[in-house]
Amino acid sequence: MQPAPPFIHAHPLPYQHLLQARALTDIDLVVIHCTELPDLAMAREYGERVLYASGTGNSGHFYIDRDGRIEQYVALERCAHHVSGYNPRSVGIELVNRGRYPHWLAAAHQQMDEPYPQAQIDALLALLAHLRGQLPALAWIAGHEDLDQRSEPASDDPTQRVLRKRDPGPLFPWPTLIAATPLQRLPLDQPDDAAPL
Template sequence: MPALPLVHRPLPYETALQARVHEAIDLVVIHCTELPDLATAREYGERVLYPDSGTGNSGHFYIDRDGRIEQWVPLARTAHHTRGYNPRSVGIELVNTGRYPDWLAAGHQAMDEPYTDAQLERLDALLGHLCGVLPALRLIAGHEDLDTTEVEASDDPTRRVRRKRDPGPLFPWDAVLAKTSLRRWQGD
């Protein structure tokens, strides 16, 4: 397999993230950034949200619309991308507007930006790479599969919306699963 073109852009707090061994990783979680571009995602990723550890929310890999892959957190560190699943998983973020900027508004739950062919081709390559370097990797899930929490809508307190909907209805699960040995999360 040819080398996967990765741009390494470690987050400022990467060494403060919990260390882990590759054998502990059995799950990939697919996300969309729900932000307008990679630069905005980087701004969010660099924010320190957990003062005790000096870390914030982030994925391991970010795939821009043109297929460029950036690695912000090494696999040997636990990124904060999915509550309850971080120590065992790799977070992959696809740049996509999702519900931006009104994530929790009941009147704005459509996720209508399609993923680009370049993103999906690089995602396939990245999944193949990860399967080759992570001996226990067997599962893949969407963030929406793992975080099913509902919260009060920001525009209507009488309605509830899903806290997380990514990667969303336009993510081509069948096509992605056809090209990987990973199996879709079923609550394992």
Template sequence: MRSDSTSPIASAIRDWPLPYVEKLATRPLAAVDLIVIHCTELPDLAMARNYGERVLYDSGSGNSGHFYIDRDGSVYRFVPIERIAHHVRGHNARSIGIELVNTGRYPHWLDSRHQAMDEPYPEAQIDALIGLIARLAAELPGLRHIAGHEDLDTERVPASDDASVQVARKRDPGPMFPWVRLLSKIPINRLASAAATHSSA
């Protein structure tokens, strides 16, 4: 891993590019207007990295966010922001994906009996997220919106333990995520549709 001191947002970011980064499509930064918050739903950063490196598409790329924030507040850049990462269906070209290391529903993601997401997000992790968003907002004048993965991918699918039961395909960042605190500290707004859907968050 190396630090890229030429980037305006590099002072607290460790570059750790995925092996297939050069195979991801590029985009003009002016096209980026949305940040999507995810959680890894995996126990640690090492496993999240392993999942991110998996090749899933004919292009030779896989699924990953742009940035990963560990529980201690360490920030890693897996994908440069000028490249389109595969992290949220239907919104990749316009968005930056930020993944927070959090267990989520691991390892029974779609089991109807294991849908609780009760791991809190540590202060250091949220502080790092606030700092990263502030830096991105300063670098990208078109950045206007933020949403959770669950706001944008609302599909429900048959539960893995009982196909007659429907569960949310994506629930991250989940009910423990401190939306009120985050929004009070950053210069961008939650998507109107997302705020209406989760008005109590």
């Protein structure tokens, strides 16, 4: 018996219609992120910011709050800007977690010490099960940190370099997730596109 789909609050971004369209059959990858922001309201604010000449910005498709609430900012039929090089083939799922906020690139502030609540992980697993039913080619899963390993000079010490992306970070329960879903960790290879993020 198919599990009941999770309740997803539709909250499309104002520019959703400007994002590149795609076929659901092209989607074979889920990318797990954390917002690295203190709350869902600030994540929404960041998602609404227009950063490109196309009139679009950066965001994931789905956002999961600490209490398990799921919001959808971008339709699956549209490419969201959430991970450099993999957008056309992937779904971005953002977990609300402060990460390194507000000193993302400071060498002295690279620890990520906020755990992921069980309600959030349960909602993520329910969403993944739902997506497997919607996306026939879905087979792979990865963390943002797996796919973007670029570094930058540290904001507090330019003689040091820090990773641009560390999410979902060391406290994300990968063993639990992999045991509960047939999705497999994506082998690292060359990205499909070159859109900077």
